[in-house]
Amino acid sequence: MVRGAVEYAPSTFEERGAAVAFTTPLLSQTRVRRGDRSKLEVLIPSLSQGMGxxxxxxxxxxxxxxxxxxxxxxxDLIVKEEACSPNEIRRATLRAARRGLAGPKAAQAARRALDEDEEQGTLTHYLLILAILKAVGLESPEMLKAGIDTDEGQRLTRQLMTRAAESLRLDATLLYARLAEVAAVAAPVGLARSPRPGRLVRCLVDLTAFRDAMADWARTVPSDAAPVAGFCAEVAQHTIGIGERVLADFHRRLEAIGPLMRDWDGEIVRVRGQSARMAWLLDGWSHITAAWDVMQAEDQRQQAATINELFRILPLLPTQESSRDLMEESRHVKPAHRRSVRMLEDWRTGQFDIDAIRRIEAVKARAP
Amino acid sequence: MTAPSSGGSAGGSPEKDGFEKDGPVNDGSRSAADRLPGLENRLFDIPEDKFVEVVRLLERVRDHPDVRETFAAIRPRLVQVRPQRRPTLKRILCLPFEDVLEGFGSAEIPPGRIERRVIEPLWRLVAECGDRHQLDQLDRQVQETAPGNRNALRNIGLRLWPMAAQAIRVAVGQTAAGATAAGQAAVGQGGSGQAVRLLHGDEDLRRQVLEVVSFLEIGPIIEALKDALSPKPLPALEPADIAAIEQAAQAAACQSPASVFPLLLVAASRLARPADLLAVMPGLDLGKARREQPAIFARLGGLVVANLEERGARLASRPDSGSGAANATASPEEAVAIAERLVAGVLTTSALIDALAEPAYRERLGSVKAAVRSMVTGTVLDTAPHGILSAVPVPSAGRPLPVDEDAQAAAEDHARALRRCEGLADALGLRQPLKDTLASMERGLLDRAHALLAQYPAAAAEPDGAETAEMALFYALRLLEMVAGPAKADRLREAIMAATGEFAEG
Incomplete structure (x- = not known):
């Protein structure tokens, strides 16, 4: 059933799998993917100190x-939902945390996150309607004044959208359906003009702060973990670089909402692909940045131990997604990593460590 | 003379009261100070950033008696928040021995501690018997130094500490030792008279003042060691820490073999478990104090035992200890953390009893364990029924009651503390009481969870009732998981899933 430890060098995001925010220390941030015959499988780092x-x-x-x-x-939820993309896994994770099984704080954070997702979806949809009306020259101060959630506002919106559909030579129902689909795709990232950035853009911002913190730590703290922190900063920077390029192109395509509606079949595939790529690219990072935030109040020894823990779960980019072989580069960091790894041993004993679980739950309460 | 300004008391750092400055307080500060009575109570409630700001403003007028009283009253929060304080010469004087100063109402007491009441007469001795010209010069430098510039403050200390040590030794040393050449010179300057007046003939105070001198004499070595053993408290001694201690001890021994002991006291006080230093001492090379090593080891051992006794006695003197009443000062988690540190200290020291050649220590350590056992029993075990079970709502007719999430969080903390007691149970002879408590909690949680399950169909029929009822069940499940482990909790989980039908096929 279980294969022996294998070399881990995924070439695609799907092969790398999506990180699951388990609270069992041994399983924390392990990755799930669809394996042979589409069966779900989980990738658990080697229990020894090897690379497999x-x-x-x-x-x-x-x-x-x-x-x-x-x-x-x-x-059970992941089995039931057959979830294995980052967005699907996240939804399942929030539903599980909302039940209170990771503690009251994580439950509250999950409820907030689910509410925010809903609000972000509504906001994105609204902004897309405004964008399409603007694209066809039908901007309406009256509609804005009435507000989209009033009867009058909705009547005006329907009226204008019908005219917009005519202008785009589309059926109004189809235009609504397409806008709803774009909103669903765009909400996790957010629109360039959105007053509130989407959660993936927020994650990218957090990752930038994490990169700076790691680079600073590597430079200023005399520790065996300094090269590990330096590598974390490198991986973060590499991810940010790709993320910013994807984000810029994504926003550019959504800004051109008229062409997106007209060249629907090709454009929606690209936009959907970019949104998914952003999700894959940042998958696993919110746990890492939150874990580092939690450690800010701790001393440098604790921080060093955390950096070593984070190294184990660092979302290295698969070979097809990056010009650099980060897997190979990580091997050069290993010796320094092994020297100072200590808390990691606790993670791998498989024993029920209530303090380790509590630390993971604290991170979950910060980044549900 | 005009004494150098002493400035304020340190949050967690040494000073108790500001040294009184001659001269009036300006009108503005007077009017601010007039409004102070009662302010200290509010200073415990305001947000941290506001507190830091208020402390900064108060420091400007800190010589006013009301302000000094306010600082004394808010000291617990100063210790907790540790706002950056204005540097003063008195504060710099205290740097080498700040680690061995007694805490404020804390269960943690450094071994061989110096009482805070020593600081004021000590400072007065330095101010009145020290080199006035040099003190004025250093005081001016302090006032020009930014609060965070620790290196600059230490550089001032490099000149202050030896001068202060010499002045104190001369002033105090001969009050009992009789007239030495230096002493006679001091008497000529009024040194002896000052010492007698300031120490009030208090022999214990005099002893502690002289102990402080031994810290001041190796001030630079201590400051370097503090950097190596940072931040405080060190959870465990790593090889690099041991090397730093050894190096510092050798440097102190070069100055005088007698200086090694105060240095090791500082090292011990920076550890979460001071007894850990005892365990590594036999392997330390003390350089020129090599011959004194057995005596230093025995003395440090005696202090560690006395320190454990004192900390144990402080636990035993708590009004709730062993009574089963709710502990007003320590939560179950804090109590277990204190117990873990004390037990670790007792075990480390017990293992060294043969080497210490002091069989009486065994009985004394036994009484420490008894005090810890009593505290753990009273704070964690006896309070478990109220602390854990009461978080689970009792089923009621009609709409289900939502779980109070604050109470749930407190119950989870209590359950974790209970589980952590497993690591202490054998050492404290609590294996059976703990087993009984865990079994009782398991039964109580299962009873309550099954009552909620029985009520579930009716609760789920109420508007929004299903989710509320399910949350109560899942929170009870989580408490059971913490108390009894995942295997036993899994049976309840399956029963819950069967009742709610959430993952049912089809």
Whole structure:
């Protein structure tokens, strides 16, 4: 059933898998992917200090590892939903945390995140309607004044959208459907003109702060973990570079909302692909940046231990997604990493460590 | 004379009261100070950034008696927040021995501690018997130094500490030792008279003042060691820490073999478990103090045992200890953390009893364990029924009651503390009481969870009732998981999933 430890060098995001915010220390941020015959499988880093991973059929995980109640619930939910993309995994994770199984603070954070997702979806949809009206020269101060959530505002909006559809030579229903689809695709990233950036853009901003913090730590703290921090900063920077390019192109395409509606079949595929790429690119980083935030109040020894823990779960880019072989580069950091790794040993004993679980739950409360 | 300005008291740093400055307080500060009574109470409630700002403003007028009283009253929060304070010569004087100063109401007491009441007479001795010209010069430098510039402050200390040590030794040393040449010179300057007046004939105070001198004499070595053993408290001694201690001890031994002991006291006080230093001491090369090593080891051992006893006695003197009443000062988690540190100290020291050649220590350490056992029993075990079970709502007719999430968080903290007691149970002889408490909590949680399950169909029929009822069940499940482990909790999880039908096929 379980293959031996295998060399881990994924070439695509899908092969790398999506990080799951489990609270069982051994499973924290392990990755799930669709394997042979589309069956879900989980990738658990080698229990020894080697570089390999174990590929475990998803359904076999509860038999292999003593999981927290939160993780049993999340595991079942992922099976039920057949979730394995970052967005699907995130939704399942929020639903599990909302149940309170990762503690009250994580439950509150999950409820807030779900509410924010809904608000962001509505806001994006509204901004897209305004954008399409503007694109066809139908900007309406009356509509803005009435507000889209009033009866009068909705009547005006329907009227204008019908005219916009005529202008675009589309059926009004089809225009509405397409806008709803674009809104769903765009909401996690957010529109360039949105007063509130989407969660993926916020994650990119957090990643920039994390990169700076790691570079600063590597430069100023005399520690065995300094090269590990330096590598974390490098990986973050590389990810940011790609993310910013994808984001710029994504926003450019959404700004051209008229052409997007007209050349729908080709454009929506590209836009959807870019949104998904942003999600894959930043997958796993929110846990890392939040874990580092939590450590700000701690001393440098604790921070060094955390940097080593983060190194283990660093979302290295798959070979097809990057011009650099980060997997190979990470091997050069390993010796320094091994020298100072200590807390990691606790993570890998597989024993139920309530303090380790609590640390993970604290991160979840910050980045649900 | 006009004494050099002493400035304010340190949050967590040494000074108790500001040294009184001659001269009037200006009108503006007077009017501010007139409004102070009662302010200290509010200073415990305001946000941290506001607190720091108020402290900064108060420091400008800190010589006013009301302000000094306010500083004394808000000291617990100063210790907690540690706002950056205005540097003063008195504060710099205290740097080498700040780690061995007694804390404020804390359970943590440094071994071989110096009482805070020493600071004021000590400073007066320095101000009145020290080189006035040099003190004025250093005081001017202090006033020009930014608060965060620790190197500059230490550079001032490099000149202050030896001068102060010499002045104190001369002034105090001969009050009991009789007339030495230096002493006679001091008497000529009025040194002896000052010492007698300032120390009030208090022999214990005099002893502590002389102990402080031994810290001042190795001030630079201590400051370097503090950098190496940072931040405080160190959770464990790493090889690099041991090397730093050894190097500092050798440097102190070069100055005088007697200087090694105060240096090791500073090292011990910077550890979460001071007894850890005892464990590594036999392997330390003390350089020129090599011959004194057995005596230093025995003395440090005695201090560590006395320190453990004192900390244990402080636990035992708590009004709630062992009574089962709710602990007003320590939460279950804090109590377990204190107990873990004390037990670790006791175990480390116990393992060295043969080397210390002092069999009486065994009985004394036993009494420390008894005090810890009593505290853990009273604060964690006996309070578990109220602390954990009461968070689970009792089923009621009609709409289900939502879980109070603050109470749930507190119950989870209590459950974690209970589980952490497993690591202490054998050392404290609490294995059976802990097992009984855990079993009782497991039964209580299961009873309540099953009652909620029985009520679930009715609760789910109420508007919005299903989600509220399910949350109560999941929170109870989580408490059970913490108390009894995932295997036992999983059976309840399956029962909950069967009742709610959430993952049912089809």
């Amino acid at each position: 991973i174990y590929v475990v059929p998803w359904k076999a995980v509860p038999e292999m590892v003593s999981m927290t109640m939160h993780d049993r619930y999340l595991h």
